[in-house]
Amino acid sequence: MSSSTSTPSASSDCFDQFDTPTLDAQSSTLLHSISQHGGYAFVRMASLAAAGDFRAAEAAREMAWEQLHSGPWHSVLPVWRDAYSMACLHVAKLHFAAGEFKDALRILDMGLIMGGTLLRKDLDSAVDKVSATARSDVRVSELRGPVGSSISDRQLVHEELEQAEMLRILPQKSLSCKMVVKRSSLSLEGFLREYFLTGSPVIITDCMAHWPARTKWNDMNYLKRIAGDRTVPVEVGKNYLCSKWKQELITFSQFLERIEASDSSSVSPTYLAQHPLFDQINELRKDICVPDYCFTGGGELRSLNAWFGPAGTVTPLHHDPHHNILAQVVGKKYIRLYPASFSEELHPYSETMLSNSSQVDLDNIDKGEFPRVLDLEFLDCILEEGEMLYIPPKWWHYVRSLTRSLSVSFWWNVSEGSTVS
Numbered sequence: 001m002s003s004s005t006s007t008p009s010a011s012s013d014c015f016d017q018f019d020t021p022t023l024d025a026q027s028s029t030l031l032h033s034i035s036q037h038g039g040y041a042f043v044r045m046a047s048l049a050a051a052g053d054f055r056a057a058e059a060a061r062e063m064a065w066e067q068l069h070s071g072p073w074h075s076v077l078p079v080w081r082d083a084y085s086m087a088c089l090h091v092a093k094l095h096f097a098a099g100e101f102k103d104a105l106r107i108l109d110m111g112l113i114m115g116g117t118l119l120r121k122d123l124d125s126a127v128d129k130v131s132a133t134a135r136s137d138v139r140v141s142e143l144r145g146p147v148g149s150s151i152s153d154r155q156l157v158h159e160e161l162e163q164a165e166m167l168r169i170l171p172q173k174s175l176s177c178k179m180v181v182k183r184s185s186l187s188l189e190g191f192l193r194e195y196f197l198t199g200s201p202v203i204i205t206d207c208m209a210h211w212p213a214r215t216k217w218n219d220m221n222y223l224k225r226i227a228g229d230r231t232v233p234v235e236v237g238k239n240y241l242c243s244k245w246k247q248e249l250i251t252f253s254q255f256l257e258r259i260e261a262s263d264s265s266s267v268s269p270t271y272l273a274q275h276p277l278f279d280q281i282n283e284l285r286k287d288i289c290v291p292d293y294c295f296t297g298g299g300e301l302r303s304l305n306a307w308f309g310p311a312g313t314v315t316p317l318h319h320d321p322h323h324n325i326l327a328q329v330v331g332k333k334y335i336r337l338y339p340a341s342f343s344e345e346l347h348p349y350s351e352t353m354l355s356n357s358s359q360v361d362l363d364n365i366d367k368g369e370f371p372r373v374l375d376l377e378f379l380d381c382i383l384e385e386g387e388m389l390y391i392p393p394k395w396w397h398y399v400r401s402l403t404r405s406l407s408v409s410f411w412w413n414v415s416e417g418s419t420v421s
């Protein structure tokens, strides 16, 4: 069975169940709190689900899903996010028992992406168990690429872009002003003194060679094997400021297929953007290392995000409140930076949700509305594979991928009592 609403078929194989120690310990407290928030029907269905009733498990998941979509995301009560995780664990257990590993993984990922924090450990360990069991069950041929594909044509990035072609697609004046400084062997002290304290961007050229990701992630077969059946959120459309932009949940394999397809078509790119992929897929997390620079200021790492897509993805001009190291693992990107002091000249949107984004579309500047934008000085660069760009807090940045590209951003804050800021 593959439909999520039909009952899992009894399997002749007998699969171990996965353990859910937190759910077992917290279940009655959680159900009590859900009923206090009016979720009596959920509680009834969840109790039947725990006893093995698949239809009840799916019904409970539907109910929690409706609660997650009953208003703006920030106003969803945490208890309903935990209820959603609970329902996902129940549904996934029943799929797993029936040997339906892909369905089990899909539901566990939904729990990881949309659920609360309470049952996160159970979801993570269930994913490990289901993935390991699924792998031992999969025929070796399925782990390879399509028949006839050679190693090289399964490389994520193999194309080179002509300089003239590149300049044609980049925003006006690109690569004609000041470039971001590139430094090799930059000491932590040098980073602190020359860039962090002065709030200046810098490219650090030689500190990612030891990351397993540098070799592994250019191999589509590897990515498919590690993450192919996992569900991930992606963005579809020119960029998040455009009306036709939307978000979807698809499997990583489907995403890789879209990347390959987008080379030969002009459809809107699909971008896995600003997603905490490494909290979700532990095996990919092992392929990267947090740069020591991210501990400058004694603060905390706030988030680690993946940015993965075909050539032509654009993140429009915006700024973030954190220190950021954007590490280019595979492929290359064009990046333009304007200092924080240019905020007024870059015309941020007035709506709170978009107030960190500029109304200026650098790919198509409306010179009538923004006549002075082209006179503003900026820094820009091509961020090459194996390089990291430090973007200080509040610096405006525009990013365009020039090839298929996989980058990781590390955002961090300085500690409250720190004397550096």
Ligand SMILES: O=C(O)CCC(=O)C(=O)O
Pocket: 307, 314, 315, 320, 324, 326, 397, 399, 400, 407, 409
């Ligand atoms: O790589 C991108 O497309 C955007 C990266 C970005 O905006 C960030 O790291 O804050």
